[in-house]
Amino acid sequence: MAGPTTAERGERQQESSGPPRTRRFGRMRPRTIVILSLTVLLLNAGSLWVLYGSEWTHVKRVSVSGTRVLTPEEVRAVARVRPGSPLISVDTDRVAARLRRELPRIDSVGVERSWPDGIELKVVERTPVMVEEKGGKFVEVDRDGVRFATVSQAPKGVPVLELSLSRSNSAAASLRRFGESRLVREAVTVAGRIPAAVARETRAVKVRTYDDISLELSDGRTVAWGSGEDSGLKARALTALMKATPEARHFDVRVPTAPASSGS
Missing domain, CATH: 3.40.50.10960 (Rossmann fold)
Incomplete structure (x- = not known):
């Protein structure tokens, strides 16, 4: 009596080897998901702590450039960037709008974060013609x-x-x-x-x-x-x-x- 053909032997091997491999991956998947989830949570928590909790990324300096008539002290006083606040929490758009509103001599101003602990105020003053x-x-x-x-x-x-x-x-x-x-x-x-x-x-x-x-x-x-x-x-x-x-x-x-x- 003739034995199984090559195709039949391949199908039997696939059937016999398939389920155990699936079961192995099935047993590993929940554990992998848990590990990956914990890793992501730890990374997020660490990032949040670095950005908000660590003094390393809190505002320690506010630099001013571009002034001609205004003084850096005047610009800093109006910018009202609080020292010690998290750098990431500084609303740069609001600071820029406040400077233009309260100091009409300012034509334009760039407010930029200078990591890890600085804010840069780049001022362009109006020139009288x-x-x-x-x-x-x-x-x-x-x-x-x-x-x-x-x-x-x-x-x-x-x-x-x-x-x-x-x-x-x-x-x-x-x-x-x-x-x-x-x-x-x-x-x-x-x-x-x-x-x-x-x-x-x-x-x-x-x-x-x-x-x-x-x-x-x-x-x-x-x-x-x-x-x-x-x-x-x-x-x-x-x-x-x-x-x-x-x-x-x-x-x-x-x-x-x-x-x-x-x-x-």
């Missing part, structure tokens, strides 16, 4: 037209805004159409594009109407600028014009493609 004189003091205005600080003395090299809104029909119409805030923004645009060499000599930015903005330099020279439109072209035209006619006292770049100068 113009000041407004009010009540014997000066309100600083940045490139975006934001009035951010009042100081007793005008910063050196920063022109004073003079809103010389006459009672003429054109001035009244300009004020009604654009409003004072828009006229100030136009002046800011001009102040931000004045060539560096001229900006150092600019004493005042005068605004009569939207398209009648002029500069008064410290030595009495004047520049008719017009509106804030095409200020980049006007700046280049003014630089070239001043080089070509250094003795002139009055410059006109209202039409930058046809600048003019006059006077001695």
